[in-house]
Amino acid sequence: MERLMAGGISLLELSMEGIAQEAGVAKATVYRRWPNKEALLIDVVRRLEEPEPQPLGESFRGDMVTLLEFMRRRGLAKRSRWVLRSALSQMGSLPELRSLYHERVVNRRRDLIRQVVRRGVERGELRSDIDLDLLAEMLMAPMLVRTVLWEDAPLDDPGLSELIVDTVLQGVAAHPAAAG
């Protein structure tokens, strides 16, 4: 796969033929392993996604920073890995790939983050009148948007995860009492 990147195939040219050519093997060899491009991309997505860290449950802040840091590092990897970028950009037109990715990656992360938020409320670290799902989304969404939608936004600051969590915890109103 690394060779494919070096070979400079653009995202748009990904084809079974092109892959065979770049890898220096017969087309039949590629087709024997993967019947079509979608099957190939599904396989790639499965192999490249690492399991999420299991939050330790020490504190809301600590657990959430751990999860967001994981997402940030995965986001950087996605930006630089040609195959993953290609898979993401083609999801719109490959429904099986899209639902696999949602089930294996997106939904698992959403569940983990909701779990951490729920624990934060139970422990009294977070206000109990908040919308849990929305809060989980607010914490994840900036990282997600920077990874997938806005590739010009910075992801390489190792302090980004702490900044997101602290901003959401503290709020941004100059006079908190007047904000409600």
Added chain:
Amino acid sequence: MERLMAGGISLLELSMEGIAQEAGVAKATVYRRWPNKEALLIDVVRRLEEPEPQPLGESFRGDMVTLLEFMRRRGLAKRSRWVLRSALSQMGSLPELRSLYHERVVNRRRDLIRQVVRRGVERGELRSDIDLDLLAEMLMAPMLVRTVLWEDAPLDDPGLSELIVDTVLQGVAAHPAAAG
């Protein structure tokens, strides 16, 4: 275009031939107007995007709720409009469409939201030690993610925009003083 939707062409079947057939015209008629599918989708995106409301500058909270409400309603329209969904899902493989959409829609909204955030800091409504770009992203991102990435997440609650703005203003820590 409405006829196309009613005709039930799926997102994946969009082709110049299919469009001609559904519209009951000759293929040549479609090609005379748009040389290819990308040109057609660019035209559709141009026509369907309304101009954003210009924030009035009355208060950070009021302006931000206005902008987010606009994004929420556009998000609902995108989910239900077959042509826009199709355009979005094909952006990954149509670079000209992608960059047009970024320039005309995405970047303009980012700029507007940054403007409102900056004014909020200048007026002393927001803390002055915050990362302005990150804050703008945190406000927009949940709406964006619900529109484009998680079509199963609810967008139809008219109170969503206020909830997002108030949550970010007030923060979610149970004891704000201990949050930092």
